[in-house]
Amino acid sequence: MxxxxxxxxxxxxxxxxxxxxxxxxxxxxxxxxxxxxxxxxxxxxxxxxxxxxxxxxxxxxxxxxxxxxxxxxxxxxxxxxxxxxxxxxxxxxxxxxxxxxxxxxxxxxxxxxxxxxxxxxxxxxxxxxxxxxxxxxxxxxxxxxxxxxxxxxxxxxxxxxxxxxxxxxxxxxxxxxxxxxxxxxxxxxxxxxxxxxxxxxxxxxxxxxxxxxxxxxxxxxxxxxxxxxxxxxxGPVIYKEAFHAPIIPVFPLEMHQNINREDIVTFKLNVPNNYFGDIQLLLHKGGVKKLSNPHILRNDNEISIVQKFEKKGLYDVHISVENELIATYVVKVK
Missing domain, CATH: 3.10.620 (C8orf32 fold)
Incomplete structure (x- = not known):
């Protein structure tokens, strides 16, 4: 299917x-x-x-x-x-x-x-x-x-x-x-x-x-x-700023992700060829916002944001490019 x-x-x-x-x-x-x-x-x-x-x-x-x-x-x-x-x-x-x-x-x-x-x-x-x-x-x-x-x-x-x-x-x-x-x-x-x-x-x-x-x-x-x-x-929440470049969230396919502690989630974006915008991952958990330090991999037209979740809880994960929100996921860590 x-x-x-x-x-x-x-x-x-x-x-x-x-x-x-x-x-x-x-x-x-x-x-x-x-x-x-x-x-x-x-x-x-x-x-x-x-x-x-x-x-x-x-x-x-x-x-x-x-x-x-x-x-x-x-x-x-x-x-x-x-x-x-x-x-x-x-x-x-x-x-x-x-x-x-x-x-x-x-x-x-x-x-x-x-x-x-x-x-x-x-x-x-x-x-x-x-x-x-x-x-x-x-x-x-x-x-x-x-x-x-x-x-x-x-x-x-x-x-x-x-x-x-x-x-x-x-x-x-x-x-x-x-x-x-x-x-x-x-x-x-x-x-x-x-x-x-x-x-x-x-x-x-x-x-x-x-x-x-x-x-x-x-x-x-x-x-x-x-x-x-x-x-x-x-699917994930998409913000209008994504349409500027455009920047297309392609993975994960679903907004809500259920994982175990110490698991890794890779967020993938399709971008214009050789795009070098500043990518950030914002983690929002229990009213506290934190700027993460993920591993970022860049190819010609794809950016992978690799984030390890070490603590249990419910996270709103915001992908930001040039300080503008692009997409939001929700990650539940057991």
Whole structure:
């Protein structure tokens, strides 16, 4: 079963590529155009899309201008998020019914978006799709599950997120404008949206992307691979900073590890070739944080972090690169 899952996983990723395809493209012009139209109205979407893309020659630059504009001009609407979350819970046992409802509610979400420049993830994905389509690009909305460091899902959770896949130069890419836009924080119980554009989810590395995004195939909803979903839920916590390089935790496969005292755990990361970022391992046990001194092995595109656990207890193990958290595991030492 494990071999079958890995083969399916690799095949499913083979149709997606990543931003590294465009190393020679300078996105400064596209970003500048998006900035020039900051605050523009959504009421005439064809005109706005034309303004954002007419001076750009390549498909990827046109999409970049659209994506950057959406991610820097639309506010995440926490109240809409709560309403959609409530509906998701009501339809938790009927995945197809939720997807049908989610598709039907999209025009209403978009109507509010046009009036207020605020929306939840469904609205972000819908707006990206509409503008990309107006620019002559093929773009679709993807519904599914998303995991964050503060939102760990269970098997009975309903789908909780939407994002996009975009075809550029006959290849498919994934992106998440909602997560690029910023974050909503609760201050004294009141929601506050902090706009903070994050570039890592633009044409993201697909291998890393599927570690915190799980897509549902609308056409084969009753055949969703539960083993794949279980593997998705049991993986390590991935932080957005991992998308910078990108840095991909590949081992252990599961977040929770049960070992004996004096055992060794090897944490493996896939990194860009000849990556020499500062790697640290932080051990958090019983309220005490400790900077470990693991043995670190480096190959061309892989880093192994070898840690021996000499004392019993429950450890939160945080992998940090250049003082930014990348991933978290939980190790129980008997």
């Amino acid at each position: 494990r071999i079958a899952f890995i083969l399916f996983f690799l095949f499913s990723l083979s149709v997606y590529t990543q931003r590294s395809d465009f190393r020679d493209i300078d996105f400064k012009k596209a970003d500048s155009i998006a900035q020039n139209y900051k605050g523009a109205s959504l009421k005439n979407l064809p005109v706005l899309t034309h303004h954002l893309t007419v001076a750009l020659e390549t498909e990827v630059e046109k999409f970049r201008a659209i994506y950057t504009w959406v991610s820097t001009n639309i506010e995440n609407d926490y109240n809409s998020y709560l309403k959609i979350s409530h509906k998701r819970k009501r339809l938790a046992n009927d995945r197809q019914a939720f997807l049908n409802w989610n598709t039907g509610i999209t025009p209403k979400v978009f109507e509010k978006l046009l009036k207020e420049n605020k929306t939840a993830c469904t609205g972000y994905a819908y707006l990206v799709k509409e503008m990309a389509t107006l620019a002559g690009l093929k773009c679709v909305i993807v519904d599914g599950y998303a995991r964050t460091p503060t939102l760990l899902l269970k098997e009975n959770n309903s789908p909780n997120h939407s994002w996009n896949k975009i075809e550029i130069n006959n290849k498919w890419y994934v992106c998440d404008a909602t997560w690029s836009a910023g974050e909503t924080m609760l201050i004294n119980g009141s929601p506050f949206f902090n706009p903070d554009y994050f570039d890592g989810y633009f044409l993201a590395d697909p291998v890393l992307f599927v570690k915190n995004h799980f897509a549902i195939d609308k056409n084969q909803i009753e055949q969703t691979n539960e083993n794949r979903f279980t593997s998705f839920l049991s």
